[in-house]
Amino acid sequence: MSSLPPSSDSLSAEHPLPATKNKSKKLLLVLLAPLALAGCQVPSFGGYKGVTKTANSTFHLWQGFNLAAIVVGGITLAVMAWAIFAYRAKKGDGSIPKQTQYHIPLEVTYTVIPILVVVGLFVATVVVENQVVADPTPSATINVTAFQWGWKFTYPGTKAVVVGQTTASPIMVMPVNQDVRINLVSSDVIHGFYIPEFNFSRFAQPGMVNTFTFHANNTGLYSAQCSQLCGLYHSLMYFRVDVVSPSQYQAWISSKNASTSARTAIAANGAIVIQDNPGIPVIPSHSNGAQ
Amino acid sequence: MTDVIDRPVNLDSDDQGPVNPDHGHDHGHDHHGPSGLVKWMTSTDHKVIGISYTVTSLTMMIIGGAFAEIIRAQLVSPTSTLVSFAQYNELFTMHGSVMIYLFVGPFAFAGLANYLVPLQIGAPDMAFPRLNLLSYWLYLCGSLVMLSGFLTSGGAANFGWVGYAPLSNVTASPGSGADLWIVALMLTGFSAIFSGVNLVATIFYLRAPGMTLFRMPIFTWNMLITGILILLAFPILTGGLVMLYCDRHFGTHIFTVSGGGVPLLWQHIFWFWGHPEVYILALPMFGMVTEVFAVFSKKPIFGYRGMVFATISIGALSLGVWAHHMFTTGAVLLPFFSAMSLLIAVPTGIKMFNWIGTMWGGKVTYSTSMLMAMGFLFTFLVGGITGIYLASPPIDFFTHDTYFVVAHFHSVVMALVLGAMSAIFLWFPKMSGIMLNERLGKFQFWFLFIGTQVFTFPMYLVGLKGMPRRMAVYPNNPSWQSLNQWASVGALLIGISMVFFIVNALYSFKKRVPAGDNPWDAQTLEWYTSSPPPAHNFVSLPPIHSERPTWDYNHPDHLSLGHGNKEKAKAGS
Numbered sequence A: 001m002s003s004l005p006p007s008s009d010s011l012s013a014e015h016p017l018p019a020t021k022n023k024s025k026k027l028l029l030v031l032l033a034p035l036a037l038a039g040c041q042v043p044s045f046g047g048y049k050g051v052t053k054t055a056n057s058t059f060h061l062w063q064g065f066n067l068a069a070i071v072v073g074g075i076t077l078a079v080m081a082w083a084i085f086a087y088r089a090k091k092g093d094g095s096i097p098k099q100t101q102y103h104i105p106l107e108v109t110y111t112v113i114p115i116l117v118v119v120g121l122f123v124a125t126v127v128v129e130n131q132v133v134a135d136p137t138p139s140a141t142i143n144v145t146a147f148q149w150g151w152k153f154t155y156p157g158t159k160a161v162v163v164g165q166t167t168a169s170p171i172m173v174m175p176v177n178q179d180v181r182i183n184l185v186s187s188d189v190i191h192g193f194y195i196p197e198f199n200f201s202r203f204a205q206p207g208m209v210n211t212f213t214f215h216a217n218n219t220g221l222y223s224a225q226c227s228q229l230c231g232l233y234h235s236l237m238y239f240r241v242d243v244v245s246p247s248q249y250q251a252w253i254s255s256k257n258a259s260t261s262a263r264t265a266i267a268a269n270g271a272i273v274i275q276d277n278p279g280i281p282v283i284p285s286h287s288n289g290a291q
Numbered sequence B: 001m002t003d004v005i006d007r008p009v010n011l012d013s014d015d016q017g018p019v020n021p022d023h024g025h026d027h028g029h030d031h032h033g034p035s036g037l038v039k040w041m042t043s044t045d046h047k048v049i050g051i052s053y054t055v056t057s058l059t060m061m062i063i064g065g066a067f068a069e070i071i072r073a074q075l076v077s078p079t080s081t082l083v084s085f086a087q088y089n090e091l092f093t094m095h096g097s098v099m100i101y102l103f104v105g106p107f108a109f110a111g112l113a114n115y116l117v118p119l120q121i122g123a124p125d126m127a128f129p130r131l132n133l134l135s136y137w138l139y140l141c142g143s144l145v146m147l148s149g150f151l152t153s154g155g156a157a158n159f160g161w162v163g164y165a166p167l168s169n170v171t172a173s174p175g176s177g178a179d180l181w182i183v184a185l186m187l188t189g190f191s192a193i194f195s196g197v198n199l200v201a202t203i204f205y206l207r208a209p210g211m212t213l214f215r216m217p218i219f220t221w222n223m224l225i226t227g228i229l230i231l232l233a234f235p236i237l238t239g240g241l242v243m244l245y246c247d248r249h250f251g252t253h254i255f256t257v258s259g260g261g262v263p264l265l266w267q268h269i270f271w272f273w274g275h276p277e278v279y280i281l282a283l284p285m286f287g288m289v290t291e292v293f294a295v296f297s298k299k300p301i302f303g304y305r306g307m308v309f310a311t312i313s314i315g316a317l318s319l320g321v322w323a324h325h326m327f328t329t330g331a332v333l334l335p336f337f338s339a340m341s342l343l344i345a346v347p348t349g350i351k352m353f354n355w356i357g358t359m360w361g362g363k364v365t366y367s368t369s370m371l372m373a374m375g376f377l378f379t380f381l382v383g384g385i386t387g388i389y390l391a392s393p394p395i396d397f398f399t400h401d402t403y404f405v406v407a408h409f410h411s412v413v414m415a416l417v418l419g420a421m422s423a424i425f426l427w428f429p430k431m432s433g434i435m436l437n438e439r440l441g442k443f444q445f446w447f448l449f450i451g452t453q454v455f456t457f458p459m460y461l462v463g464l465k466g467m468p469r470r471m472a473v474y475p476n477n478p479s480w481q482s483l484n485q486w487a488s489v490g491a492l493l494i495g496i497s498m499v500f501f502i503v504n505a506l507y508s509f510k511k512r513v514p515a516g517d518n519p520w521d522a523q524t525l526e527w528y529t530s531s532p533p534p535a536h537n538f539v540s541l542p543p544i545h546s547e548r549p550t551w552d553y554n555h556p557d558h559l560s561l562g563h564g565n566k567e568k569a570k571a572g573s
Helices: A021-041 A053-086 A104-132 A246-258 B036-042 B046-074 B085-120 B129-151 B176-205 B218-249 B263-297 B304-320 B334-343 B345-359 B368-390 B393-399 B403-432 B438-464 B478-511 B549-554
Strands: A140-147 A150-154 A161-165 A171-175 A179-186 A191-195 A200-204 A210-215 A220-226 A238-244 A264-266 A272-274
Touching (some): A053 A210, A053 B345, A140 A191, A140 A200, A171 A246, B036 B046, B046 B129, B046 B478, B085 B176, B085 B218, B085 B263, B129 B176, B176 B218, B218 B304, B304 B345, B368 B393, B368 B403, B368 B438, B403 B438, B403 B478
Parallel strands (some): A140 A179
Antiparallel strands (some): A191 A200, A191 A220, A220 A238, A264 A272
16 A cells, blocks of 8 residues: 555645745646656546646646556555455355454554545645636737627627637637637526637636636647537537637737628638627626625 | 344234335234325335335436436437437436436435334334425425426426526526426425434434444444435525525526626535535445445444544535535635545545455355445445546546536446445345345346446546537537447446346245345344334344344354454443
């Protein structure tokens, strides 16, 4: 039982939580060192490597949890299998085994080790979580409004608006290698803004704006969809995210600004871009005490 | 071994007929009371009510399972049109609702608990027998009210078993099926509260002389903690449902933004009930399998006291983890709820190792009941570990509302189903006086166990690929099809296992292999009395010096060993 999961190797219960960004980065490095050493040999365990900076950290956390699970789960499973197979009563053996009921040192051991494992997982979690929820000053801002059953993307300070319903799968255009702030809200019921390859989802809720930041590392077109049940056409509430170079992004924004007269236009990437607000209500955010 | 016990022999087979699984009534032993249907409707005997609860809840399992089979059939193809979108939403809502509210809960905390708790502590009945009967009728009526939603023009409730506001408001879900769902949950909610009151009162006030708290069987201990959790959690849900109903029909704006309400409040209320509820479902099954491991290893429960403390800490922690269902709302304190949720893995792990420790060094018999318990152990290990992943907010961010979560809680709940089956195979002889067929039982086990894994593992994988839950179709992602088909095969295997179960019950009632008082050489007090027990449970009681008085009575030379394997001092013996 001495082998702890890698993410908690370097950890003791007294370890203070990271106070500064630098410290937390160092701690993360230490925590994930076994992963780094293993390099590409650590499998993905079915997860996405992640397109954004934080998606990548999340992916490493996911790998760490899997390694911990394999170690802890493997040991438990081995002990379990031994107990099940080694102590099978032989046919006709009516004898009564020793009536052992307590073994305090053993019980203490299997209480303390899980606590250490859990503390390790918690520290790794907090480090990554602080990165994911960090809110740096953005280079671009996109307001996202979810509605039954589609998405509207507006770009504050510009005239670009993208709206699409169900399988029309509207495209949210965003620049690569820049901090992009998303302000997410719903105009009716709760929706789930879920981009699998960003390793991220967040509820779009009525009356409450959720703000978070993406920093994409790779360009590309990524599929996404509503994850939270929102009524009849929930399963068709698609959208896509097009991560483009900053210059392409600027060109796209200026082209939208220029063509104010056209009600609709076809964007370079094929999305139908509707310049004017087609009448989808936006409920203003108001403080409701729940942050 | 029990023939030395002094009690009148009561073997008049006309009067002692076993339970009828179709109607759930027990002819029992009361020579002077009513019988048949009238008895079933009026009896306040905890055994009759317990069997009514068990049979009704298992019927609900079959109904909810049938919904699941339709859901899995729909998902075999990305563009299936087996059911419409609207029907699909109704089906998964009612599948979840029936399984959680009408099957697992009532089975766990009112079915076997009603039957067993008084027997395990040497009591003649529950503390409030009439309240107990009212509780059953509220449950039965609530169940019928919920299912009657299918008969309304708008169909049954269709907003998921969690009923998130504002989707559950009157604008988004105008149908009366939604109202029937709300009213049904109020009825079954009160039923649960009354069961909780009864459990706590019975366990505190009706224990037999000598049955101190630390001599109670683990199942009874778990029911005590479950009862307390019910009293803390269910009133919150019932209150929330009243608010929801008022929002829908009386013009309040508690969960409506336009009137200054906060939709998020519903999630807080719901999950403040909903997470303790998970343990309200799980603790009884934990208790059941604990007894099974001890009986079929011929050993005392390993680390009995540690087990009790683990149960208490699970109960306490379960009240502080509700917002881990709400990480993606962006409105909860992530580190706190993450820490609490991770921490709850520790007492759960202790239980896991105690179960293994109980088998360790024992004489393990592979009866159907024990196989089911072993299946529980493995499946619960998988569900428990994936639960730890979900306690980490960054991981939850990309798995929330995907099939990964669906797979996680189906691992957990299918483990509970295996635990429930394990318990049925253990206690059926006590309840009916006859044995279930072992061969059919083992067929059922293999189908159920393998089916569960074939069903859940593809769902984990398709969830990681990004398939959200509650999808009627997935036309843009044909690559998810094969995993979904595997999950459907697993669901089919589980369905077949239930056919074996029903056939087994019918076959066993036809064969009528008598069980005797204690067919398993079991340890707790209920195995001291006859099978089924007389109207007032006990004619005499053995001395109670430990949590397994029947074992101590039958095997006076094999008492539990204390720490260091020294024989425990037996106070008063």
